[in-house]
Amino acid sequence: MEIETDSSTAKKHFKVFSELELHEFQDKFVFRSLQFPDRAFSIDRSDGTFHGEVVNLEGASKVYTVFGVAGSIRLLAGTYVLVITSRKEVGAYLGYPVFRVMSMKFLSCNEGLKNLTNQQKKDEAYFQTLLRTVEETPGLYYSYETDITLNLQRRYKMADGWMSKPIWKQADPRFVWNRNILEELIENKVDEFIVPLLQGNILLMCTRMWRRGANLEGDTANFIETEQLLEYDKFKSSFLQVRGSIPLLWEQIVDLSYKPHLSVIEHEDTPMVVKRHFHDLMQRYGNTIAVDLTDKHGNEGLLSLAFATEMEKLPDVRYVSFDFHQRCGGSNFDSLKLLYDEIADDFDKQGYFLQTSDGELVEEQKGIVRSNCIDCLDRTNVTQSYLARISLNQQLQRMCALTSSEHVCTFTEDEDLEIYRNLWVNQGDEISLEYSGTNALKGDIVRYGKQTISGLIKDGISALSRYYLNNFQDGIRQAGFSIP
Incomplete structure (x- = not known):
């Protein structure tokens, strides 16, 4: 385990190895830290077993650099190991570098393929197709030096020494x-090589595809925590939404129609499903306001x-029912004040x-x-x-960056406001690309405060692309994304 001491705080924190030397042999794969060459492990290519001691590295058929191990999975013919083959540093979170995965690859430990039946070989070929889909998963982020899944408030409440634990x-x-494909790595105690990945735009994840609704435990198919962080004049603030x-x-x-039919499944446990979901939210976050933006006619x-x-x-x-399309007619951003007026008292009490x-x-x-x-995606x-x-404005006023009569939106020509708007547009696009394969609709409402002609054209193109992807591509992608 690699532990680093910060002399200013006298606290230790765990670090994952940031560069690995991968040695390919006919009978095994060897992973060795470039920073600490004595730290290594190997995986047998015949049966996928892990070995913690590596002595002789001579005779490798290929040696190259990878940037972390993201998991392993056992299929019919053997084990496949997912590695990060390229990355890009995209910024820092609380002073720690954050990277985006640019490419990944599954290494095959499937010497047992020759022993499979013809049907098993066909099944294995299909599974390999799913693995290639996983390799192309967009929007994956990580840090070698800290966890990036916890919001600022939860980090603050963690016990002393929690950063000395493995990142996972x-x-x-x-x-x-x-998380589902980290289990074998965890069992084999190679913590300093394990890279937990977060899908989204720094602080969000999930997978949409054909999945809808909740399971019997109250977990929903799509669930995203979004944290807006602000640092100003030595203060740090955070505002969470889900x-x-x-x-x-x-x-x-999916039935090739533009808007596939929605169907509520009658089940005796439905009240308990809803209760479990919101009980979990209240346990984690406190007082909860559920804002439902769906239409009030038709299937919705x-x-x-x-x-x-x-x-x-x-x-x-x-629970607040707000028909976005009906009450925000003309796609005017400011019409959302009607929603805020409904929840203002409770919203302000929740704070930041x-x-x-x-x-x-x-x-x-x-x-x-x-x-x-x-x-x-879009309305949300x-x-x-x-x-x-609104929360940002309250925070800036509290930090005395704005007076009580000023609002961020009054500075219409301010470059920082433009950057802020684009952050939310990019956030919407990032989530939508991961879910649906296209950019978000209604992005110009966030950027300009209203729908524009060019925005309508862009939305039309994205809507048609979604229709195609949802009907002809999402099944394979869903099966692939269900693996991790």
Whole structure:
């Protein structure tokens, strides 16, 4: 285990090896740290077994550099090991470098392929197709020096010494994209080689595809935690929101229609599913406001009505039904003030997290707004960006960067405001690309405050692309993304 001491705080923190030398032999793969050449392990190519001691590295057929091990999976013919083959540093989180995965590769330990039946060989070929889909997964981020799945408020509450634990132990498992394929690596105690990955845009994840609704435990197919971080004049603040599928048992069957039919699944456990979902939210985040942005007519209306009916049984959760398309007619960003006016008192009580440069706690966020439409993409991103801007304004006023009469939106020519708007546009595009394969719709509402002609054209092209991908590509992608 690689431990580094920070002399200013006298605290230790765990670091994953950032560059690995991969030696390919006919009978094994050997991974060795470039920083600490005595730290290495090997995987047998015949049966996928791990070995912690590596003595002789002569005679390798190939030697090259990889940037982390992201998991392993056993299929019919043997084990496949996922490695990061290229990366890009995209910035820093709380002073720690953050990288985006640019390419990945599965290494094959499948010498048993020749012993399979013809049918098993066909099945293995299909599984390999799924693995290639996994290799192309977009929006994966990680850090070698700290966990990036925990929000600032949760980090603040962690016990002293938690950063000395392996990175995968520090992480919130809900947001570790590859958690299911880390198990064998963890069992073999190669912690300093293991890279937990987060899918999204630094602080979000999930997989949409054909999945909808919730399971019987109350976990939804789409669930994303978004954290807006601000550092100003030695202060640090954080504002959290979450978005997620409607936590009912429901489905949407692809049938080549532009808007596939939505169907609520009748089940005796539905009330318990909804209760479990919101109980978990309240345990994690506190007071919860559920904002439902779905239409109130057609198939969406039936789903929304079913959601509202179940929410009436949960008096501790405030449910707000806001028909985005009807109440924001003309696609005007400022129309969302109607929603804010409905929830303003509770929203302001929830607040945000704020601490000084020396770590003193000034304020905690006491609750969360949970937003949803159908896919939790376009309408949800517009709404979240609006609420985030209100919170940002409150934080800047608290830090005395703005007076009580000033608002960030009054500085229409300010370059920083333009950068801020683009951050939320890019956030929407990033999530939408991961879910649907296209950019988000309604991005110009976030950027300009209204829908534009060019934005309508762009949205039309993206909508057609989504139709094609949803009907002809998403099945394979869903099966592939279910692996990690």
